[in-house]
Amino acid sequence: MSTAPGARHTLPEFGRRATDVLAEMYDRKRGDAEWTRGRTFSLVYPTGLADVDSVLTEVNIAYLFENALNPLRFPSLAVMERHVTDMVASMLHAPDIAGAGFSSGGTESILLSVLVSRERAAARGVTKGNVVFPASAHPAFAKAAFVTGLDVRTTPLRDDFTADASEVAAAIDDNTVLVVGSAYGNPHGVMDPIGALSEIAGERGVPFHSDACIGGFVLPFMEDLGVEIPPYDFRLPGVTQMSADVHKYGYATKGASVVVYRDKSWLAHQTFRYDVWPSGAYRTPSMAGARAASPVAAAWAIMNYLGRRGYQSILKDLIATTERFKNGISSLPGLRILGDPIGPLLSFTSDASDIFAIGDRLDDRGWCCNRVKDPSGLHMMISPLHARHCDEFLSDLADAVANTGVSRGIGARYNDE
Ligand SMILES: Cc1ncc(COP(=O)(O)O)c(C=O)c1O
Structure with a gap:
């Protein structure tokens, strides 16, 4: 059900069929960040482990x-x-x-x-x-x-x-x-x-x-x-x-x-x-x-469910994945990690090109990296699921660095216009 732009949405007089309500919801959801495909680097922290997800779903x-x-x-x-x-x-x-x-x-x-x-x-x-x-x-x-x-x-x-x-x-x-x-x-x-x-x-x-x-x-x-x-x-x-x-x-x-x-x-x-x-x-x-x-x-x-050993085991792989991201980013021309991040979270900048334009090119391919400022950079909170998507990200990043283009002017913003 769509509402004319600017108009107030009102409660439907009669209930709608559950299938219709769900269809509309899933249709809208298609526009959301694709975190299950490892595209987001914050907000959701997927382990990528089916057993973990099923415990969470059941509880x-x-x-x-x-x-x-x-x-x-x-x-x-x-x-x-x-x-x-x-x-x-x-x-x-x-x-x-x-x-x-x-x-x-x-x-x-x-x-x-x-x-x-x-x-x-x-x-x-x-x-x-x-x-x-x-x-x-x-x-x-x-x-x-x-x-x-x-x-x-x-x-x-x-x-x-x-x-x-x-x-x-x-x-x-x-x-x-x-x-x-x-x-x-x-x-x-x-x-x-x-x-x-x-x-x-x-x-x-x-x-x-x-x-x-x-x-x-x-x-x-x-x-x-x-x-x-x-x-x-x-x-x-x-x-x-x-x-x-x-x-x-x-x-x-x-x-x-x-x-x-x-x-x-x-x-x-x-x-x-x-x-x-x-x-x-x-x-x-x-x-x-x-x-x-x-x-x-x-x-x-x-x-x-995880216990100390479970968290350790997930983290061991996550540290290795973070190293892959760090090495891949640092090996690209002009890119530099900001400061000395201790865990699976980093921001990086470019000394050679406009980092926000690089961010735009990543956005174009469905990746969601937040921007940081002073200096400008791209922000990544790495989750265990990203192990499966690291190579694809680094390849798209290399492409973005080689074809930076012009920034669309999107500055550092977390969740505001
Ligand atoms: C260091 C730090 N403190 C506090 C918060 C606030 O947490 P929440 O978003 O769960 O309210 C965040 C959120 O990312 C954070 O990174």
């Missing part, structure tokens, strides 16, 4: 209609949620007294972490706080500051796109409620100096959030595989809170992230309680009221 169906709002009615969800948060806390070496909460994604975990920090600072008399974060931190921190009424202080990056610890130190003042670093960051996949940043914050008595939304399900298993990783988690005394997304490299379907605090008593600041209404005591541990249940089940199921 999603099993919990499609439930509601995680009320653990008294759905105790199975409460148990799975606790198992997921416990597992993530231990992966990140949180101490026994740590506490962790489940959320719908990295943005909500970060929002909760910022809220908790604001409340803790308020207890020591800060009325107009600020959050200090490097320019590469995810926009979720700016959004969280906006929602919680805090000021934002962004600090410039070093030439290798990592946080500049001295700039961060200079930005902290008595009203700073939280300092942030990325382990690792989204734009270039590089590790911030979490050790130095958390120490600086700790010396000033300010909490420090190590954002492992992407890295939380990569770095622990890289370490298991013997890769040397600079410290980034609760083993650092200055790290007070972390976020790790099960719905990224944890391979759960969307809607699953964990926020971990060094002290479980801090969780009280993100728990909302209300009993001044006729229905009595009401409590939510995160932002939502009614809450999808399937992400909880999916996160629990995939972590139990």
Whole structure:
């Protein structure tokens, strides 16, 4: 059913046949990014493993209609949620007294972490706080500051796109409620100096959030595989809170992230309680009221299905695939990887041609690489499925480099015009 451009779409008077509704949906879906063919480099993190997909599909169906709002009615969800948060806390070496909460994604975990920090600072008399974060931190921190009424202080990056610890130190003042670093960051996949940043914050008595939304399900298993990783988690005394997304490299379907605090008593600041209404005591541990249940089940199921060994095995191949992409890109004339990405995420530029024009040529062939700016580059989050599509991508990239043409003028944009 089509609506005239600009007109408001209205509820159909009579229901339509399911076959027609589904046909229309699948028809529209044809215009979406072809992630199952390895064409996207963010948003979806496919393993390409049929057994993983069938576990995820089954648990999603099993919990499609439930509601995680009320653990008294759905105790199975409460148990799975606790198992997921416990597992993530231990992966990140949180101490026994740590506490962790489940959320719908990295943005909500970060929002909760910022809220908790604001409340803790308020207890020591800060009325107009600020959050200090490097320019590469995810926009979720700016959004969280906006929602919680805090000021934002962004600090410039070093030439290798990592946080500049001295700039961060200079930005902290008595009203700073939280300092942030990325382990690792989204734009270039590089590790911030979490050790130095958390120490600086700790010396000033300010909490420090190590954002492992992407890295939380990569770095622990890289370490298991013997890769040397600079410290980034609760083993650092200055790290007070972390976020790790099960719905990224944890391979759960969307809607699953964990926020971990060094002290479980801090969780009280993100728990909302209300009993001044006729229905009595009401409590939510995160932002939502009614809450999808399937992400909880999916996160629990995939972590139990894969286990530590399963994640290690997937990552071993993913590291090899990432090396193939890196070597292939670096071998093409003028192309250069930006900074020193630690995991399966990279951005690259061209010293010889217009990298955005190269991006356009890749778009023409159905590939979806986000653009980055300062300097201009193309961005890739590599997933296990890409192993099957690496050669084809590199061949199309070589062709794009040889026939760059003119840029259509599409600049760096994530999901906006
Ligand atoms: C480093 C980092 N932090 C936070 C987020 C926000 O996560 P989400 O999109 O799940 O809200 C992202 C998303 O890509 C990220 O890369």
